[in-house]
Amino acid sequence: MHLLIFDIDGTLCDTNYIDELCLVHSAQQVLNIQNISSDWSTYKQSTDSGIILELIETLNLDSEIDMYSTVKRSFIELLEKYFYSNPEYFLPIPGAKNIIPLLLKEGFAIGIATGCWLDSAVLKLEKVGIQINNIPICSADNDIERVNIIKQCITDCSLFYNKDTFSAITYIGDGPWDLLAAKKLDINFLGIAKGNRAILLKELGAHNVFEEYSLIYEYLIQSI
Known part of the structure; x- marks a missing residue:
């Protein structure tokens, strides 16, 4: 998985x-x-x-x-x-409202690891209309370091999905700090970004940066 x-x-x-x-x-x-x-x-x-x-x-x-x-x-x-x-000011990234249920249906395990506080994370997801029922979520309340937040999310997902290990782990983000955290953890990274942010991620070594979720979905489905 x-x-x-x-x-x-x-x-x-x-x-x-x-x-x-x-x-x-x-x-x-x-x-x-x-x-x-x-x-x-x-x-x-x-x-x-x-x-x-x-x-x-x-x-x-x-x-x-x-x-x-x-x-x-x-x-x-x-x-x-x-x-x-x-x-x-509270809008979903285009395609984000549908990407999680689509990927769950395809058999992917899903977790959320964010650098924001849990209350603000839940508030923003709720306000933009993204459902996260029964999805493990870790935040800045768990740790001050993004790497440790992602580690905790991996642990929580292992318990939630009853898996000792996963076939692959991929962090999906838009910031250079997201890419850096993925590198430190030696896990895959997918960028969702446009313009200068996309250019920056590629300059920092991101190999797969997409402008929209339909392209991320296609990429992930091909990887199955």
Whole structure:
């Protein structure tokens, strides 16, 4: 059985812009700092938990746990607010709503490993209309490092699908940090990206980058 693990932002949900906007705004407001970099590749860990903990550590703030929880709560509340005022920021990546049920029907195992917090992951998937019932999901609540989040997802999927091993494991993502994590774990990587992001992934060594899910589906079916 081939295990496919999906990222969320930019991969299943077209939410990179609103995710970035809300996380930066919440961190600035709660931590009382300005000019936060929204280039997640500049942080030690490109996950919500890793980014916020690094900012708190850099600022040498007291009450680290309280600050962290407050930023997280503010972020989720802001996402909810924007959904009702600007629902156009919460859209599925074209083809993403159908790709998971199609692949499950073909016998693939499916999991989700994301660098965002679980509450925001579920919120975004729900708002864009992607069903994830009975699909193992791991997030930035499990670990600050994406590699460990994916590892946990693999473990959870092994238990869920009752498999000691999988014939292949593939991580599907849109960011350079997704590709890097797959390389560190020595698992396959499929990119879903267009334009400059697609060019960047290829420059970093991604061999298979597709602009749409219909092409990913065809590629995976041919691999069976």
